[in-house]
Amino acid sequence: MVDKRLGYIIKRTQQLLRLQMDGALDTVGLTTPQYAALSILEEDEGLSNAELARRCFVTPQTMHKIVKGLEEKSYVRRQSDPTHGRKINTLLTSSGEEILQSGHEIVEDIETEMTQDLTKGEVAQTVKHLSKCIESLESSS
Amino acid sequence: MVDKRLGYIIKRTQQLLRLQMDGALDTVGLTTPQYAALSILEEDEGLSNAELARRCFVTPQTMHKIVKGLEEKSYVRRQSDPTHGRKINTLLTSSGEEILQSGHEIVEDIETEMTQDLTKGEVAQTVKHLSKCIESLESSS
DNA sequence: AATATAATATCAGTATACTGATAAAACAAG
DNA sequence: CTTGTTTTATCAGTATACTGATATTATATT
Numbered sequence: 001m002v003d004k005r006l007g008y009i010i011k012r013t014q015q016l017l018r019l020q021m022d023g024a025l026d027t028v029g030l031t032t033p034q035y036a037a038l039s040i041l042e043e044d045e046g047l048s049n050a051e052l053a054r055r056c057f058v059t060p061q062t063m064h065k066i067v068k069g070l071e072e073k074s075y076v077r078r079q080s081d082p083t084h085g086r087k088i089n090t091l092l093t094s095s096g097e098e099i100l101q102s103g104h105e106i107v108e109d110i111e112t113e114m115t116q117d118l119t120k121g122e123v124a125q126t127v128k129h130l131s132k133c134i135e136s137l138e139s140s141s
Numbered sequence: 142m143v144d145k146r147l148g149y150i151i152k153r154t155q156q157l158l159r160l161q162m163d164g165a166l167d168t169v170g171l172t173t174p175q176y177a178a179l180s181i182l183e184e185d186e187g188l189s190n191a192e193l194a195r196r197c198f199v200t201p202q203t204m205h206k207i208v209k210g211l212e213e214k215s216y217v218r219r220q221s222d223p224t225h226g227r228k229i230n231t232l233l234t235s236s237g238e239e240i241l242q243s244g245h246e247i248v249e250d251i252e253t254e255m256t257q258d259l260t261k262g263e264v265a266q267t268v269k270h271l272s273k274c275i276e277s278l279e280s281s282s
Numbered sequence: 283a284a285t286a287t288a289a290t291a292t293c294a295g296t297a298t299a300c301t302g303a304t305a306a307a308a309c310a311a312g
Numbered sequence: 313c314t315t316g317t318t319t320t321a322t323c324a325g326t327a328t329a330c331t332g333a334t335a336t337t338a339t340a341t342t
Binding site: 283284285286287288289290291292293294295296297298299300301302303304305306307308309310311312 | 313314315316317318319320321322323324325326327328329330331332333334335336337338339340341342
Binding site for chain 2: 001002004005006007009010011012013014015016017018020021036039040043057107110111113114115116117118122123125126127129130131132133134135136137138140
């Protein structure tokens with residue numbers, strides 16, 4: 001039975017989670033990739049497009065479009081790096097920080113719902129096990 | 142830290158797993174969605190396009206293209222349902238069964254590699270926990 | 283039986299993430 | 313200092329999965 005395999009389960013979970021996030025974040029006018037980018041910028045303000053792309057595990061080209069969308073909505077602003085002629089740093093605006101907080105609430109609610117039948121310990125265990133899977137997959141490439 | 146959240150971990154695991162599968166299955170000329178479709182057909186021979194789409198969690202339009210690709214390579218054949226004028230049943234050919242076995246080996250190897258640092262019990266536990274996440278996500282939509 | 287509803291197959295168009303390509307700036311090495 | 317490599321930003325094209333639309337066949341209801 002293919003539907004008992006870990007790979008299948010992971011894919012299905014991710015697919016449903018993404019669907020929920022897309023729908024819920026849309027109510028505040030964010031896409032899931034935009035929310036991810038804003039979240040990274042909250043932790044590390046002023047990243048370049050290339051660095052932001054690496055942190056979100058997408059290509060620079062893809063991140064470029066995501067950031068352009070965020071810039072049009074004035075959730076981020078970009079300014080040339082004073083110490084580097086090519087880099088353009090991306091910074092959260094105050095409305096960007098606001099919308100991000102709404103996003104956090106939405107996503108936390110979904111994660112709470114997703115893990116409602118698991119104990120705190122079980123969630124932590126799952127995170128630990130999947131982290132080991134990530135490490136193994138990363139080293140095998 | 143966003144990168145300690147279960148949702149983030151699930152996404153990253155799925156992304157890496159998919160990357161590995163795409164690369165490995167490509168060596169035998171299969172795409173990951175094609176492999177998934179063949180796997181379902183192995184369990185339930187002769188499904189219609191619509192039913193196959195539901196089982197693979199994609200739209201009928203998407204499955205139509207996948208099946209067309211498989212048909213061109215003669216891994217499946219399609220025949221009108223004798224009891225139903227509109228349905229067209231999809232069946233594995235012998236070369237389809239062969240390529241699927243290669244696919245199974247490839248995917249099993251990847252899963253083995255992915256879970257190399259987990260015990261059998263830990264894998265089973267992770268499957269159980271994620272299955273509960275799936276159930277919760279499905280009922281919340 | 284006639285008509286409404288639903289399911290199926292399939293043609294288009296659209297969105298998103300990818301690879302490819304190019305140009306500019308920075309850095310490293312001879 | 314100049315030449316080659318790397319990094320960055322960004323324009324295009326491509327692939328894939330989506331939504332929308334349409335026609336055909338089944339099924340359900342009156």
